[in-house]
Amino acid sequence: xxxxxxxAIVGATGAVGREFLKVLHQRQFAMSGLRLLxxxxxxxxxxxxxxxxxxxxxxxxxxxxxxxxxxxxxxxxISKRYAPIASExxxxxxxxxxxxxxxxxxxxIIPEVNAEAIKxxxxxxxxxxxxxxxxxxxxxxxxTPLHRAAVVQRIVxxxxxxxxxAGAVAMDELEQQTREVLEGRPPTCNVFSQQYAFNLFSHDSxxxxxxxxxxxxxxxxxxxxxxxxxxxxITATCVRVPVLRAHAESINLQFEKPLGDDEARRILGEAPGxxxxxxxxxxxxxxxxxxxxxxxxxVGRIRNDRSRNGTADGGLDLFVCGDQLRKGxxxxxVQIAELIV
Amino acid sequence: xxxxxxxAIVGATGAVGREFLKVLHQRQFAMSGLRLLxxxxxxxxxxxxxxxxxxxxxxxxxxxxxxxxxxxxxxxxISKRYAPIASExxxxxxxxxxxxxxxxxxxxIIPEVNAEAIKxxxxxxxxxxxxxxxxxxxxxxxxTPLHRAAVVQRIVxxxxxxxxxAGAVAMDELEQQTREVLEGRPPTCNVFSQQYAFNLFSHDSxxxxxxxxxxxxxxxxxxxxxxxxxxxxITATCVRVPVLRAHAESINLQFEKPLGDDEARRILGEAPGxxxxxxxxxxxxxxxxxxxxxxxxxVGRIRNDRSRNGTADGGLDLFVCGDQLRKGxxxxxVQIAELIV
Numbered sequence: 001x002x003x004x005x006x007x008a009i010v011g012a013t014g015a016v017g018r019e020f021l022k023v024l025h026q027r028q029f030a031m032s033g034l035r036l037l038x039x040x041x042x043x044x045x046x047x048x049x050x051x052x053x054x055x056x057x058x059x060x061x062x063x064x065x066x067x068x069x070x071x072x073x074x075x076x077x078i079s080k081r082y083a084p085i086a087s088e089x090x091x092x093x094x095x096x097x098x099x100x101x102x103x104x105x106x107x108x109i110i111p112e113v114n115a116e117a118i119k120x121x122x123x124x125x126x127x128x129x130x131x132x133x134x135x136x137x138x139x140x141x142x143x144t145p146l147h148r149a150a151v152v153q154r155i156v157x158x159x160x161x162x163x164x165x166a167g168a169v170a171m172d173e174l175e176q177q178t179r180e181v182l183e184g185r186p187p188t189c190n191v192f193s194q195q196y197a198f199n200l201f202s203h204d205s206x207x208x209x210x211x212x213x214x215x216x217x218x219x220x221x222x223x224x225x226x227x228x229x230x231x232x233x234i235t236a237t238c239v240r241v242p243v244l245r246a247h248a249e250s251i252n253l254q255f256e257k258p259l260g261d262d263e264a265r266r267i268l269g270e271a272p273g274x275x276x277x278x279x280x281x282x283x284x285x286x287x288x289x290x291x292x293x294x295x296x297x298x299v300g301r302i303r304n305d306r307s308r309n310g311t312a313d314g315g316l317d318l319f320v321c322g323d324q325l326r327k328g329x330x331x332x333x334v335q336i337a338e339l340i341v
Numbered sequence: 342x343x344x345x346x347x348x349a350i351v352g353a354t355g356a357v358g359r360e361f362l363k364v365l366h367q368r369q370f371a372m373s374g375l376r377l378l379x380x381x382x383x384x385x386x387x388x389x390x391x392x393x394x395x396x397x398x399x400x401x402x403x404x405x406x407x408x409x410x411x412x413x414x415x416x417x418x419i420s421k422r423y424a425p426i427a428s429e430x431x432x433x434x435x436x437x438x439x440x441x442x443x444x445x446x447x448x449x450i451i452p453e454v455n456a457e458a459i460k461x462x463x464x465x466x467x468x469x470x471x472x473x474x475x476x477x478x479x480x481x482x483x484x485t486p487l488h489r490a491a492v493v494q495r496i497v498x499x500x501x502x503x504x505x506x507a508g509a510v511a512m513d514e515l516e517q518q519t520r521e522v523l524e525g526r527p528p529t530c531n532v533f534s535q536q537y538a539f540n541l542f543s544h545d546s547x548x549x550x551x552x553x554x555x556x557x558x559x560x561x562x563x564x565x566x567x568x569x570x571x572x573x574x575i576t577a578t579c580v581r582v583p584v585l586r587a588h589a590e591s592i593n594l595q596f597e598k599p600l601g602d603d604e605a606r607r608i609l610g611e612a613p614g615x616x617x618x619x620x621x622x623x624x625x626x627x628x629x630x631x632x633x634x635x636x637x638x639x640v641g642r643i644r645n646d647r648s649r650n651g652t653a654d655g656g657l658d659l660f661v662c663g664d665q666l667r668k669g670x671x672x673x674x675v676q677i678a679e680l681i682v
């Protein structure tokens with residue numbers, strides 16, 4: 001490998017793929033070459049990055065020859081098929097899908113949280129690194145520093161998730177449906193089975209025998225893996241709301257040691273990747289719009305849990321917002337790439 | 342008083358006031374007369390109810406002479422001023438505002454939950470009965486039967502609240518803003534201080550010194566009063582989402598005695614005012630649109646809390662939706678009126 005890696009973006013025309021490009025450019029990620037790969041439907045399209053223009057190529061089993069580092073913005077089945085092929089060809093993969101997250105030997109990385117788990121990986125060596133689920137990342141960036149201070153025992157989290165988590169087509173569907181509803185026409189439902197405009201619904205991932213949907217189970221199991229802590233107890237309720245590209249989460253925390261809101265605010269104020277908007281007087285706290293296009297996870301509503309005041313371990317409530325496409329996906333993956341370069 | 346009461350609706354042209362009219366008509370509430378009262382701005386307007394037409398009169402201190410029962414759909418300051426005057430004139434008041442909810446001697450009633458607390462009230466006798474906060478009602482209709490079975494110790498609730506809770510003007514603002522944003526114009530913010538279209542934000546009620554906003558404190562304190570139980574521990578996070586008229590709530594419950602999800606489903610299936618939509622296979626659970634215009638509170642996502650499995654007291658997660666204007670306001674008030682007639 002030359003000093004700068006040859007990079008490929010897989011799924012380059014999707015919502016996450018496009019954000020990969022933006023983030024690489026904004027962070028001036030050093031590359032000796034860049035290939036944009038996508039399905040045959042998108043092959044031949046041209047995409048600009050800075051002053052360069054790239055032609056999207058069709059993803060095939062031969063796409064990874066000579067590529068040192070691939071960022072996969074594809075869904076599970078595509079990642080499952082092509083990431084091992086890339087790795088076999090010596091291309092190191094950072095995969096945004098859920099395909100390998102729980103696989104032994106595949107590090108599941110949030111750079112601010114568990115960078116140490118990535119040891120031994122480098123561009124050109126092959127291997128797969130997994131990018132966690134967007135809701136997991138957005139929760140753990142602010143919760144981990146509190147966990148380090150007081151040991152989180154239990155998390156009750158309810159999410160307010162944007163359309164972008166289901167891709168560009170879902171964002172388009174939300175806009176189209178909204179226009180239709182405002183014009184008194186029936187909403188077109190292709191991506192989702194029910195009306196999204198001016199509505200919300202339980203996350204559309206499959207519901208398991210325990211009653212949790214896949215998104216909720218990911219938040220629990222990925223946290224256990226990222227924290228190397230099978231004892232943390234998590235219950236999540238994941239909900240899609242008619243917002244375009246940033247997720248919000250209402251998070252209730254119980255700790256092993258007492259941790260008050262002043263101390264939490266101090267810790268979060270120093271935490272990497274975290275910004276605070278917590279203006280009680282003016283009722284200004286993070287919103288999805290505030291954080292759209294931003295890198296940090298924003299935290300507010302930091303308060304002592306009144307239902308646990310007076311109990312030995314106390315508790316905290318938080319409200320957090322993070323851009324699903326940036327820290328929830330593309331930015332985190334590029335930060336992983338930066339770690340191994 | 343004649344056999345049927347003479348009724349007044351105060352704030353008749355607001356979102357709740359208009360719903361009072363609809364609900365009285367739909368439930369064929371027997372009345373010997375009906376006055377519609379509102380501010381001078383709306384006086385003179387005419388409103389139809391079935392085959393009758395009513396002219397809106399200006400609310401004054403003399404409006405309640407000869408009126409047996411008044412339904413107040415006004416905000417706190419108006420209720421605070423006029424409800425005591427009405428009561429003084431022998432008019433029994435059911436007030437939807439927060440003005441009297443925590444006042445000693447004022448029953449705070451959800452008919453399915455604590456009808457017994459209303460004893461002694463009747464039309465024409467004066468007195469004030471308070472309608473609880475919409476989020477409190479929508480939570481307690483399904484949670485109370487579970488509480489009766491297993492004793493709720495702690496509730497962690499996150500809300501997804503519709504525009505209607507801030508009145509018809511807020512519903513109009515959400516629609517207007519959405520049109521503006523879709524047309525690429527800046528959104529008009531009059532009712533709320535920040536963009537509502539394709540966004541969400543922490544509930545706009547005042548935030549107290551403990552970091553909870555007024556809506557969240559209401560959910561806690563009203564529950565304590567309605568259940569006559571100062572020991573129940575509640576932490577709420579209240580959030581406005583861009584939905585028009587039905588609230589959703591993600592509710593996590595801890596109990597004194599074990600209560601599994603099968604038993605919870607059985608109890609909820611028999612509970613008055615509760616309907617269940619809990620189709621895991623097809624991922625169909627209650628949504629705000631499902632319940633708009635409906636009387637019941639709808640419950641789904643009934644599942645054992647995996648963060649408490651194995652603990653002695655277990656725990657449950659629920660997702661509920663209720664029409665904010667009906668069971669959250671007008672319907673509950675009319676049901677109170679039916680109780681005392």
